[in-house]
Amino acid sequence: MEMEAPLIVIVPSPGMGHLIPLVEFAKVLVSRFHFSVSLLLPTTAQPTKAQTTLLNSLPSSVSHNFLPTVDPAHLPDGVAHEVTISLTHAHSLSSIRAALGSLAQQAQVVALITDLFGTGLYTVARDLGIPPYLYFTSTAMCLLFLFHLPKLDETVSCEYRDMPEPLVLPGCVPLHGKDFVDPAQDRQDQAYHVLLDHVKRYVLAEGIFVYTFVDLEPGAIKTLQTEDPNVPPVYPVGPIIQSGLDDDSHGSDCLKWLDRQPSGSVLFVSFGSGGTLSNEQLNELAIGLEISGHRFLWVVRSPNDHSSFGSFFSTQSQDDPFGFLPTGFVDRIKDRGLLVPSWAPQIKVLSHGSTGGFLTHCGWNSTLESIVNGVPLIVWPLYAEQRMNAVMLNQGLKVALRPNASQRGLVEADEIARVVKELMDGDEGKKARYKMRELSDSAKRVTSENGESTKLLSEVASKWSQCKS
Secondary structure (H helix, E strand, C coil), X not given: CCCCCCEEEEECCCCHHHHHHHHHHHHHHHHHHCCEEEEEECCCCCCCHHHHHHHHCCCCCEEEEECXXXXXXXXXXXXXXXXXXXXXXXXXXXXXXXXXXXXXXXXXXXXXXXXXXXXXXXXXXXXXXXXXXXXXXXXXXXXXXXXXXXXXXXXXXXXXXXXCCCECCCCCCCECHHHCCHHHHCCCCXXXXXXXXXXXXXXXXXXXXXXXXXCCCHHHHXXXXXXXCCCCCEEECCCCCCCCXXXXXXXXXXXXXXXXXXXXXXXXXXXXXXXXXXXXXXXXXXXXXXXHCCEEEXXXXXXXXXXXXXXXXXXXXXXXXXXXXXCCHHHHCCCCEEEEECCCCHXXXXXXXXXXXXXXXXXXXXXXXXXXXXXXXXXXCCCCCHHHHHHHHHHHCCCEECCCCCCCCCCCHHHHHHHHHHHHHCHHHHHHXXXXXXXXXXXXXXXXXXXXXHHHHHHHHHHHHCCCC
């Protein structure tokens, strides 16, 4: 009798930015290595349309199970989203343990994979004889920083943003404290201590998959693989990006609009699945795009004056976002700009020949999608590790331009227009475009049949296949 395929259990954190990379990883494990995958999904609310559309598009060998919704009483208001995510995992632990136990009775579970907030599951997995793995959905530089964070915590007495000198990690661009990850901006905040707790458990993983590739971050990857014997094996397996959903008919208008634009002439503007701007900043961006004189496709979300990640757990704007734009703006730009509320088929936009630049929040999913398609960037980080990503892209890889903010933190319209013109027409833009095309070629090479990322993932897959009994 033919044996069933070995089963891999994946537990993503809440939020589309966490779900997408793990879903794409699941698809690779199924299509290339013929495993079956079960997704266990901790939840804070009813699934969004974006989540269900994505999950329902998966092949039959990838199953999913929404765990019982965590009682809102366990999720206090006014805390960082890192705290909310960690509490969601903690209060889903018993449900995950029960689901894992049940799955282990039905099939041979050869691995449990979580992202950076799922480390509380490592002991649960070990108790059941299942090796746990971390899928780190950001850069090797960020992972290296996090491994150094406990030492920084012991040796630095001030707030990191007040450090007089930048942190220099081996193989990485120097990093000032103000560009550290969000939870490290306030060492008294609960989010910082939650992050430290997770980081200290990373060493318990059997291995760490990193959502990057060797040609993109050779120095950071080499350091991770050789510097500290306590660090588990590190496997750079990227880029694994979303291939696009079949059900994107409501995005066809913007693709038809792109078809009518000259090659490389359009700036795509989007702040990802979670990013939001203040009302004042939204208006400055609108005016800046207008006076730049360039074509643009802008995914507009309603502003949020209280949070830069106001759409993190829900991708849709609650109000008509166009109503917050400057008076007369929509009519004035209609001949060279297209405004799309809340969502656009980003992969198809970035791969379109008319797209010549991308103004992005520097979420790592979006960044890798841009790299694969060779589209240079304007970086506008908002939250999480995005400032760190922006530094690497702008100062390290030099594939991005970065606008300067005023003393009160506002990026003004004239500065936005300047950087748009420079990316689309200027010498710096040409250099960034050339470097980005080189990285695009590298990305295709490492994910080819004999590429570095493919070989590393094949090594682990072979190990898992041998667990089959």
